[in-house]
Amino acid sequence: MTIIIDTDPGIDDAIALLYALRSGQDIVAITTVAGNLGLSVTTGNAARVLAVAGRDLPIHAGADAPLHGDAKPEIGIHGDDGLGGVAFPEPATPSSTIGAVDAMIDLVNTHEPGAITLFCLGPLTNLAQLIDMAPDCAKRLGRVIAMGGALDEPGNAGARAEFNLAHDAHAADIVLSAGLDLTLIPLDATRQIRADADYVAALRVADRPAAAATAALIEAYFDASTSQKSRPLHDPCVPLYYSRPELFEVETRLLSVDRLTGALEAGPNEIKVAMKLDASSLRDELRRGLSL
Numbered sequence: 001m002t003i004i005i006d007t008d009p010g011i012d013d014a015i016a017l018l019y020a021l022r023s024g025q026d027i028v029a030i031t032t033v034a035g036n037l038g039l040s041v042t043t044g045n046a047a048r049v050l051a052v053a054g055r056d057l058p059i060h061a062g063a064d065a066p067l068h069g070d071a072k073p074e075i076g077i078h079g080d081d082g083l084g085g086v087a088f089p090e091p092a093t094p095s096s097t098i099g100a101v102d103a104m105i106d107l108v109n110t111h112e113p114g115a116i117t118l119f120c121l122g123p124l125t126n127l128a129q130l131i132d133m134a135p136d137c138a139k140r141l142g143r144v145i146a147m148g149g150a151l152d153e154p155g156n157a158g159a160r161a162e163f164n165l166a167h168d169a170h171a172a173d174i175v176l177s178a179g180l181d182l183t184l185i186p187l188d189a190t191r192q193i194r195a196d197a198d199y200v201a202a203l204r205v206a207d208r209p210a211a212a213a214t215a216a217l218i219e220a221y222f223d224a225s226t227s228q229k230s231r232p233l234h235d236p237c238v239p240l241y242y243s244r245p246e247l248f249e250v251e252t253r254l255l256s257v258d259r260l261t262g263a264l265e266a267g268p269n270e271i272k273v274a275m276k277l278d279a280s281s282l283r284d285e286l287r288r289g290l291s292l
């Protein structure tokens with residue numbers, strides 16, 4: 001399967017990208033979106049992560065704001081550079097002049113139906129635009145695996161809302177209503193897999209660029225919340241689910257999105273939702289991939 005990663009790096013996005021890039025997943029392009037930080041920052045960060053991973057792939061910049069309303073960056077968590085102040089090499093490759101949605105449409109239409117898997121690590125603005133602009137192309141998409149939502153857990157962007165869905169609730173509603181083969185990985189699952197100081201030390205032992213960069217990113221993530229001794233690895237759950245689905249428990253739920261808050265609620269759309277995971281095995285798998 002061929003993968004496009006849509007992302008807003010972001011500390012945990014960067015870790016997810018490093019794992020996907022180093023562990024041999026067949027990624028053809030990275031598309032960026034405004035979310036954790038503004039679009040120019042998230043796009044530059046995608047290029048910095050590629051440089052650390054020693055990979056050269058096209059990066060296509062996408063939406064610089066939600067479909068409605070303004071972007072709401074999360075500087076408090078990710079730092080004003082989106083990477084917690086961790087020094088990454090300056091990228092040599094500028095982003096493509098082809099925009100994210102055009103690139104996605106072209107890739108999906110030039111592959112067999114179902115052949116492209118899309119990872120969504122940020123707000124769903126780019127995918128919603130694709131669905132609106134090219135509904136026949138959306139039907140050719142294979143699996144969509146998205147970090148987003150909160151079901152039984154409290155939200156992190158409102159009482160019941162999770163950041164990626166809340167940042168562009170309108171887009172989230174379009175995506176959940178589109179009849180895609182969509183698997184959501186909500187906070188209920190992502191809060192179960194956490195990185196702590198021991199995990200950082202184990203990454204350092206590996207002495208490999210992606211593992212060392214991840215150790216520094218996790219330490220920066222601690223600095224943003226000095227009261228916590230471990231932090232959740234939200235976005236890495238997406239490529240981890242792709243590699244090791246047997247380590248997740250997935251249920252089918254009937255859901256929709258509240259267009260005001262982005263909270264998930266009962267609705268007509270059949271969505272696969274990963275509610276539990278084997279954190280210990282997945283932490284090992286993440287470290288293995290980052291150490292290659």
Ligand code: BDR
Pocket residue numbers: 010011012013036074077121122147156162163164234235
């Ligand atoms: C999501 O929001 C962002 O802070 C993270 O990158 C992740 O995609 C978690 O709610």
Ligand code: CA
Pocket residue numbers: 007008009010012013035036121122235
């Ligand atoms: Ca993200």
